[in-house]
Structure formats: structure tokens, C-alpha cells
Amino acid sequence: MNSFRPALAAISLALLSTAASAQTPPLEAQAEAALEGDAYAWDFVEGITTEVGPRQAGTEAEARGRAWAMAWLAKHGFANVADEAFMMDTWLPGDIARARVTAPFAQDLTVLPLGNSAATPQGGIEGEVVFFRTFDDLRAAQAGSLAGKIAYISHQMRPAQDGSHYGFAGPARWVGAGIAASKGAIGTVIKSVGTDHHRNPHTGGTSFPEGVTPTPAGALSLPDAENLERMFARAEGRPITMKLEMNPRQVGQMRSGNVVGEIVGSNPMLPPVLLACHIDSWWNAPGAFDDGAGCGIIAAAALNAAKAGQPLRTIRVLMAGAEETGLWGSKAYSTAHINEPMAVGIESDFGADRIWRFDSNFRETNPALHKRIAAAVARFGVSAGTEAATGGADLNIVRDQRGALIDLQQDGTRYFDLHHTPDDTLDKIDIVQLRQNVAVWTQVVGILANESTSIQTGGPIPSAPPIMQGQ
Amino acid sequence: MNSFRPALAAISLALLSTAASAQTPPLEAQAEAALEGDAYAWDFVEGITTEVGPRQAGTEAEARGRAWAMAWLAKHGFANVADEAFMMDTWLPGDIARARVTAPFAQDLTVLPLGNSAATPQGGIEGEVVFFRTFDDLRAAQAGSLAGKIAYISHQMRPAQDGSHYGFAGPARWVGAGIAASKGAIGTVIKSVGTDHHRNPHTGGTSFPEGVTPTPAGALSLPDAENLERMFARAEGRPITMKLEMNPRQVGQMRSGNVVGEIVGSNPMLPPVLLACHIDSWWNAPGAFDDGAGCGIIAAAALNAAKAGQPLRTIRVLMAGAEETGLWGSKAYSTAHINEPMAVGIESDFGADRIWRFDSNFRETNPALHKRIAAAVARFGVSAGTEAATGGADLNIVRDQRGALIDLQQDGTRYFDLHHTPDDTLDKIDIVQLRQNVAVWTQVVGILANESTSIQTGGPIPSAPPIMQGQ
Numbered sequence: 042m043n044s045f046r047p048a049l050a051a052i053s054l055a056l057l058s059t060a061a062s063a064q065t066p067p068l069e070a071q072a073e074a075a076l077e078g079d080a081y082a083w084d085f086v087e088g089i090t091t092e093v094g095p096r097q098a099g100t101e102a103e104a105r106g107r108a109w110a111m112a113w114l115a116k117h118g119f120a121n122v123a124d125e126a127f128m129m130d131t132w133l134p135g136d137i138a139r140a141r142v143t144a145p146f147a148q149d150l151t152v153l154p155l156g157n158s159a160a161t162p163q164g165g166i167e168g169e170v171v172f173f174r175t176f177d178d179l180r181a182a183q184a185g186s187l188a189g190k191i192a193y194i195s196h197q198m199r200p201a202q203d204g205s206h207y208g209f210a211g212p213a214r215w216v217g218a219g220i221a222a223s224k225g226a227i228g229t230v231i232k233s234v235g236t237d238h239h240r241n242p243h244t245g246g247t248s249f250p251e252g253v254t255p256t257p258a259g260a261l262s263l264p265d266a267e268n269l270e271r272m273f274a275r276a277e278g279r280p281i282t283m284k285l286e287m288n289p290r291q292v293g294q295m296r297s298g299n300v301v302g303e304i305v306g307s308n309p310m311l312p313p314v315l316l317a318c319h320i321d322s323w324w325n326a327p328g329a330f331d332d333g334a335g336c337g338i339i340a341a342a343a344l345n346a347a348k349a350g351q352p353l354r355t356i357r358v359l360m361a362g363a364e365e366t367g368l369w370g371s372k373a374y375s376t377a378h379i380n381e382p383m384a385v386g387i388e389s390d391f392g393a394d395r396i397w398r399f400d401s402n403f404r405e406t407n408p409a410l411h412k413r414i415a416a417a418v419a420r421f422g423v424s425a426g427t428e429a430a431t432g433g434a435d436l437n438i439v440r441d442q443r444g445a446l447i448d449l450q451q452d453g454t455r456y457f458d459l460h461h462t463p464d465d466t467l468d469k470i471d472i473v474q475l476r477q478n479v480a481v482w483t484q485v486v487g488i489l490a491n492e493s494t495s496i497q498t499g500g501p502i503p504s505a506p507p508i509m510q511g512q
Numbered sequence: 513m514n515s516f517r518p519a520l521a522a523i524s525l526a527l528l529s530t531a532a533s534a535q536t537p538p539l540e541a542q543a544e545a546a547l548e549g550d551a552y553a554w555d556f557v558e559g560i561t562t563e564v565g566p567r568q569a570g571t572e573a574e575a576r577g578r579a580w581a582m583a584w585l586a587k588h589g590f591a592n593v594a595d596e597a598f599m600m601d602t603w604l605p606g607d608i609a610r611a612r613v614t615a616p617f618a619q620d621l622t623v624l625p626l627g628n629s630a631a632t633p634q635g636g637i638e639g640e641v642v643f644f645r646t647f648d649d650l651r652a653a654q655a656g657s658l659a660g661k662i663a664y665i666s667h668q669m670r671p672a673q674d675g676s677h678y679g680f681a682g683p684a685r686w687v688g689a690g691i692a693a694s695k696g697a698i699g700t701v702i703k704s705v706g707t708d709h710h711r712n713p714h715t716g717g718t719s720f721p722e723g724v725t726p727t728p729a730g731a732l733s734l735p736d737a738e739n740l741e742r743m744f745a746r747a748e749g750r751p752i753t754m755k756l757e758m759n760p761r762q763v764g765q766m767r768s769g770n771v772v773g774e775i776v777g778s779n780p781m782l783p784p785v786l787l788a789c790h791i792d793s794w795w796n797a798p799g800a801f802d803d804g805a806g807c808g809i810i811a812a813a814a815l816n817a818a819k820a821g822q823p824l825r826t827i828r829v830l831m832a833g834a835e836e837t838g839l840w841g842s843k844a845y846s847t848a849h850i851n852e853p854m855a856v857g858i859e860s861d862f863g864a865d866r867i868w869r870f871d872s873n874f875r876e877t878n879p880a881l882h883k884r885i886a887a888a889v890a891r892f893g894v895s896a897g898t899e900a901a902t903g904g905a906d907l908n909i910v911r912d913q914r915g916a917l918i919d920l921q922q923d924g925t926r927y928f929d930l931h932h933t934p935d936d937t938l939d940k941i942d943i944v945q946l947r948q949n950v951a952v953w954t955q956v957v958g959i960l961a962n963e964s965t966s967i968q969t970g971g972p973i974p975s976a977p978p979i980m981q982g983q
Binding site: 087088089090091092093094095102105146147149151238239240242263266267268271272275326327402462463464466467468469491 | 558559561562563566567573576616617618619620622690709710711712733734736738739742743746797798933934935937938939940
């Protein structure tokens with residue numbers, strides 16, 4: 042029970058702090074005010090989902106999303122707002138996605154293509170469905186054994202607070218179609234990598250190995266996948282055949298872009314604090330949880346932290362383009378800015394539910410700062426974890442620089458109910474939990490942006506980015 | 513607190529009955545066994561949703577549904593299994609359903625056509641959207657005021673255990689498009705009449721008044737409807753325009769049919785007990801809640817009641833065709849059998865959640881039987897209500913005969929999350945609650961089928977059906 046004593050002490054301090062709120066420092070006051078009312082995060086995510094909607098990477102809709110975000114940032118006082126262009130391979134989903142069991146139990150199933158799926162010929166493909174209960178079963182299938190057939194890959198993904206079942210079930214989507222194709226399959230359908238039971242498939246990228254020609258690849262909604270599995274039970278050995286028709290396509294190099302904006306710090310010699318999210322979404326949803334909310338949260342935190350006074354360091358927001366289809370924006374940003382040292386990176390890209398844990402990758406190298414942040418967020422119900430933060434998908438630049446990273450871990454219990462489905466809409470955001478995110482972020486960003494020593498080490502600021510020193 | 517005394521007495525009796533289970537009468541034992549395991553209802557609904565799937569009235573899929581149900585009934589020992597054909601006006605949904613806001617916030621919205629909707633021209637119709645917050649607001653609009661425009665009708669439906677908000681919100685769907693068309697609208701979209709927040713619109717029939725040419729009419733999913741309403745708030749007076757494209761069609765007279773089967777009673781002079789459900793579903797879902805479960809429940813009750821010994825009266829199941837598109841089966845059955853008196857009618861068509869209330873329309877004319885049934889179902893958590901039962905949609909014949917009716921009211925709190933949406937799939941059925949339905953139905957059907965006097969009056973059985981006596 043000893044382990045609870047520090048927590049009780051923290052509670053006592055928090056009560057004391059509330060009682061003495063007249064002396065609360067401005068940053069703490071800004072963070073706490075966010076719990077009561079949020080002028081920015083909701084407005085951002087409500088605005089972009091309502092006024093723009095889905096923002097598939099490389100489309101005019103994504104461009105409208107960037108323009109909308111730039112206007113929002115400028116209106117709210119961000120400096121140096123820009124759309125940093127890059128080109129990237131672009132896949133589009135098409136407008137036909139049909140799966141139909143043709144025998145023995147004729148019935149349509151709800152399907153959406155996976156990113157990088159090939160198109161079927163017009164009229165579709167038809168083949169016997171081979172049922173793989175797990176990804177390992179598919180890997181164990183003999184070479185050539187799927188010739189002329191359609192692979193179906195199941196899994197048993199369950200909700201997990203830390204989202205860790207995504208790693209457990211994800212391979213079925215990430216590489217399943219490529220493995221099936223390498224064994225001769227003419228197409229693949231998977232049970233959606235998700236945890237809900239609605240007729241809305243979860244899309245997401247898949248990749249085909251070098252030398253394997255991409256095939257059509259789709260995700261069935263979970264009710265449809267379960268229905269297909271019941272068909273196998275009821276067919277008693279009779280073959281189940283499926284017709285699959287989809288028309289996605291690769292359209293070559295298209296323009297995307299990274300939207301950036303800054304709260305300018307008072308000391309231009311100090312590397313900036315980088316806050317990341319992504320501005321694109323899949324075509325099938327307005328991207329409220331993924332990642333309109335994240336962009337709203339980081340922008341709100343920057344603005345709230347600035348209300349406590351101009352920070353020492355510049356706070357830069359990076360709303361990356363084309364994250365979903367291959368982290369194109371993240372890579373482009375790193376390439377363009379690799380020689381510009383970043384003090385620390387944090388990303389919000391896991392919905393809008395409550396933050397419950399704080400991790401950093403400087404717990405051992407700068408324990409004082411790690412503990413200071415942990416103590417500051419404890420009153421919002423955030424514990425300090427012991428894992429090394431690895432940063433979000435759009436923080437390639439910080440990873441490439443081997444820089445400081447923080448993870449503000451959100452509750453992911455229902456994240457995979459919504460992830461990459463048409464159901465990722467504004468109504469899913471719980472405004473109370475969204476505000477808790479803004480409060481925690483405000484607190485953390487404010488501390489970081491006013492830190493005068495190296496965030497990684499607590500020592501003097503390096504004169505060149507760490508990655509450059511070894512070159 | 514006096515009112516609780518009879519309930520406490522009933523609990524004491526139930527405990528006594530459990531203690532003395534060796535003497536439990538066979539019918540009670542059959543009903544109680546259904547709580548522990550159900551050999552029929554789940555098998556029926558799992559089978560028809562898996563092996564047949566959606567069963568739109570008048571299609572070959574509905575015909576496959578009838579054939580499947582007949583085979584199931586025969587396999588399980590029902591006698592006189594038949595498909596009683598009828599012809600009916602038939603509407604089909606087509607395969608195109610697109611709604612897109614074109615200005616000022618271009619974005620696709622998820623839409624499905626309503627039953628009896630007209631098609632748009634190829635390429636769609638486009639018009640300014642006029643927002644009606646309530647059905648009454650639409651009714652108050654001036655004649656001609658919607659010329660060239662698309663009406664959007666909202667509402668504030670909320671979940672209700674007795675489903676009563678369907679009556680509150682339903683008119684938007686039932687007659688909204690016709691009223692809008694009569695005021696000049698070129699099309700109508702409604703907020704789905706439902707209580708969920710998934711991107712799955714709720715379809716359902718709509719009707720146009722005599723002399724009003726049907727227009728395209730669709731339902732937006734609730735998240736899309738709310739998005740459209742937010743657009744009105746953000747447009748600040750700018751017109752919102754929508755493009756709507758759908759291709760449903762009326763295809764004239766098609767064949768449907770009523771599937772019937774019987775547990776034959778020992779006294780052929782006694783009118784049968786009629787148990788009803790409907791075999792058809794909308795095209796967009798396999799119809800698990802609506803109404804595969806209901807058909808499974810009534811069939812299971814008949815079989816379980818028969819296990820307690822051959823009943824006095826014949827138990828007839830009526831799995832009506834083409835209920836969704838206009839109660840065609842119910843009307844055809846009444847026309848064909850009006851001269852054959854029915855003892856009593858009960859229907860299961862409100863999902864598969866727990867039965868919580870029992871009503872009859874003979875509480876005053878045969879109070880002894882009403883009380884006997886109430887006492888028998890109390891141990892399953894079913895209270896006796898004071899409303900007069902009106903019977904389900906497929907019991908037209910009993911209403912036309914002014915006969916006895918029972919309503920076994922199911923908990924409808926989540927029924928309108930699923931009603932008429934693609935989400936009406938097997939996974940939504942809670943097997944524990946399904947079994948409670950079967951237990952209650954077994955108990956009630958067993959009592960009714962062994963009642964030797966008139967169910968309506970407790971007196972002698974009339975020699976001709978009541979409706980004939982007045983002619």
C-alpha cells in the first residue's frame with residue numbers, strides 16, 4: 042500500500058491549491074479554465090467536420106481542409122501560418138465497393154476498399170472464399186494454395202484502454218492482402234480491424250510486398266464478417282463463393298501539404314516545441330476523432346498557454362497532410378526541416394477521450410522535468426507511466442533528430458469502434474473529455490515552452506541538432 | 513404502499529412453486545426451461561439472417577425467405593405448412609442513393625430512399641434546402657413556398673421503453689414528403705426516425721396524398737442530419753444547396769405470400785390461437801430484430817407449448833409477407849380467412865429485448881383469464897398493464913373480426929437504434945433477453961391453447977365468428 046502514499050500527498054496538495062486559488066499561477070489557471078469551457082478545440086473540430094468534411098489525402102477536399110485550417114489559425118492569432126507543399130503517390134477509393142456471397146447463401150455484405158487496394162475488372166471477380174481464423178493461419182498456408190481464390194482473414198480484436206489490440210489484430214489489414222496475393226489469391230477481404238458492431242467497415246492502408254502485384258483488398262464490417270463466418274459453419278463443407286467489385290485506383294503524384302502556425306516565443310535561440318496532428322482523413326468520414334479533435338486540442342493548448350504570457354520558446358503546430366495514406370506529410374516535414382532542431386514533440390492522434398497517462402523519453406536523462414510535468418498533470422487524473430514515449434505518427438522529424446518526445450496517452454477503449462469508419466463523426470466527441478485533453482495539453486505545453494534548459498537533458502541547449510553532431 | 517402487497521404475495525407463491533418444482537405443471541416447466549436454453553428461436557433467427565439475409569417484399573429474396581421458413585417449420589414438426597400467395601404493388605429501392613451538399617460546405621451525406629420514394633432524373637436534382645425543425649413547422653409552410661426546393665425535416669426523437677416516441681417523430685417520415693411535395697418541393701430528406709448515432713439511415717414507408725405526384729424522398733443518418741443542421745448554423749443565412757440522386761422504382765404487381773404452419777389441437781371445433789410475425793425485411797438489413805426474432809419467438813412458443821401435451825386448440829403461426837411496404841400480407845390474410853374465427857391474436861414484432869408488460873383487450877370481459885395470465889407471467893418480470901391491447905400489424909384478421917388480442921410489450925429502449933437500418937443484424941440480439949421472450953410466450957400460448965371457453969368472454973364459444981353475427 043506504500044505506493045499510494047505519494048498519490049495521497051498529491052491529492053492534499055491539489056486541495057490546498059484549490060483553496061488557495063487566488064495565488065494560482067497563470068498557466069495553471071489557464072489549464073483549469075479549459076475544464077470549464079473551451080473556446081478553441083470544439084470550435085476547430087466542429088468547424089472542419091461541418092464546413093469541410095472528409096479530407097482524403099491528395100484530393101481537393103484535403104486542400105479545402107488545409108485552407109480552412111490556415112484561416113482558422115490566422116483568425117486566432119497564430120503567426121507564420123503556411124501550407125508547406127509536398128508531392129506524394131496518391132491512391133483514391135473510387136465509388137464502387139460491392140461484396141456478395143453468391144453461393145450457397147446469396148447475400149450482399151458491406152465492404153470498403155483498403156488503401157492501396159487494386160481495382161477489380163468491371164463486373165468484379167468471383168472465387169471461392171478461403172477462411173483464415175487468424176493471421177498466423179494465413180501465413181502458414183502453402184505457396185500457391187490460394188490460386189484463383191479469395192482469402193478471408195478474421196481475428197479477435199478486443200477493446201483495450203491503451204489500444205494495444207491494434208498491434209494484435211492489425212497485421213490482417215496491414216499486410217494480409219499482400220501475403221494472400223503472394224500465395225495466389227485473386228483478392229482478399231478481412232474482418233474490419235475494429236471493435237464495434239455497426240455496418241460500417243474500417244478502412245486503412247495495406248501494403249503489398251515488392252514483386253507482388255496488388256490485388257483487390259477490402260474490409261467487411263464486423264456484423265458482415267461474423268455473418269460470413271456463420272455461413273462457413275452452416276455450409277457444412279460446401280464451398281462459399283463471393284463476388285467482389287471495387288474500383289479504387291492509383292493516380293500518381295498529387296500535391297498535399299503540411300499546415301503550420303506558430304505562437305512566437307521571446308527567445309528565438311531556443312528550439313521550438315512541436316505539437317502535431319494530421320489534417321487529412323479517410324474519404325469515408327469527416328474525421329472527427331481521427332484527427333480533427335487532435336488538431337483542435339493542439340491548437341487550443343498553444344493558444345491557452347500563450348494566454349499565460351508570451352512563452353520563452355516558440356510553440357509550433359504541425360497539422361500534417363496525407364498521414365493516413367503513408368505518413369507522407371510527416372516524412373516531408375522531416376526532410377524539409379531536419380536541420381532545424383526541435384526541443385520536443387507531442388502529438389494528439391488517438392481520439393478525444395480522457396488522457397490517463399503521461400510518458401516521456403527523458404525520464405532518465407532529465408528526471409526533474411519529467412517529475413515536474415507528472416506533478417502538474419496529476420490533478421487532471423493523469424498518472425506518470427514508465428514506458429519510453431515514442432511519439433505520434435507525424436513526429437518523424439523529432440525521431441529523426443533523436444529528440445525529446447512526450448506521449449499524452451488517451452483512453453482508447455472506444456477508439457477502435459470509430460477508427461477509419463464512416464462513424465467517425467462529431468457526435469462521438471464527449472465535450473467533457475475533450476476539455477480534459479485541452480487542460481492537460483495546456484499545462485504540459487506551457488511548462489515545455491517556458492523551459493530554458495534542454496528538455497532532453499536539463500543541461501545547456503545544444504548548439505546544433507543532436508543528429509547533426511554525429512555527422 | 514398497499515399496492516405492493518399483491519406483488520409480494522405473488523413472489524411468495526413463486527418461491528413456493530420453485531421449492532416444489534417436482535410438482536411443477538408441464539407447461540410451467542417448458543416455459544422455465546426456455547430461460548435456460550432455447551432450441552428454436554435463436555436457431556430460426558440465426559438461420560434466416562445467415563442463410564437468406566435481407567428479404568425485401570416482392571423480391572426473389574423474400575421468396576427464398578418464405579421457402580426457408582417453410583422448410584424450418586416442417587423440419588420442426590409443424591403441420592399444414594403453406595405459402596399462401598397474394599399479389600401486391602411493389603416498390604424497389606434501386607442501387608443509387610447519393611446526397612451531397614454542394615454549397616457553401618461541399619460534402620457527401622449518407623442517405624437511403626424511403627419506401628414509395630420516386631426516382632430522381634439520372635444525374636439527380638439540385639435545389640436549395642429548406643430547414644423545418646419540426647413536422648408542424650412543415651405543415652405551417654405556405655402553399656407553393658417550397659417550389660423548386662428540397663425540404664429537410666428534423667425532429668427530436670428520444671428512446672422510450674414503450675416506443676412511444678415513434679408516434680411523436682414518425683410523421684416526418686410517414687407523410688412529410690407528401691406534404692412537402694404538395695407545397696411544391698422537388699424532393700425531401702428527413703432526419704432518420706431513429707435514436708442512434710451511426711452512419712446508417714433508417715428507411716421505412718412514406719405515402720403521398722391522392723393527387724400529389726410522388727417526389728424523391730430519403731432519410732439521412734442522424735450524424736449526417738445533425739451535420740446538415742450545423743451547416744445552417746454556420747452558413748449565417750447563405751443558402752444551402754443539395755444534390756440528390758436516387759433510383760428507386762415502382763414495378764407493379766408482384767407476388768408475395770404468407771407462410772403458415774400449425775400445431776394441431778385436439779378439438780377442431782375450437783377456434784385457433786393465432787401467433788403472428790412478418791417474414792419480410794427492408795432490403796438494407798437481414799432483419800434480425802425486425803422481425804426474424806419475432807418469427808423465432810412465436811415458433812418456439814408453439815413448439816414449447818406443444819411439448820407440454822397436445823393443446824385443445826390449434827396453434828397457428830402466421831409469418832406474414834410484405835409487412836414493411838404496407839401490411840399487404842396482413843390484409844391478404846384477413847381477406848382470405850375472414851370467415852374462419854380466430855380465438856385470439858398475439859404478435860411479436862418489436863425486437864428481442866425483454867417483455868415487461870402484458871395487456872389484453874378482454875380485461876373487462878374476461879377478467880378471470882386476464883388475471884390468470886398476469887399471475888402466470890409475473891415470475892418472468894412481466895407486469896399486467898391497464899391499456900387495451902391493439903395487436904400487431906399482422907393481426908388485421910383479428911381486428912377485423914373484433915376478436916381477442918394480447919400485447920406482450922417488449923422493452924423498446926434500443927429498438928429505434930436499429931429499426932429499418934443496415935444495423936439490424938444478428939449480433940444485436942441479446943440471447944438472455946430472447947430466451948425470456950420465449951419463456952413468456954410459451955406460458956401465454958400454452959394457457960390460451962388449452963382454454964375451453966371463449967377467450968373474449970369466458971363464456972361458450974360462439975358458433976360463428978363475431979363479425980358474422982352482426983351481418
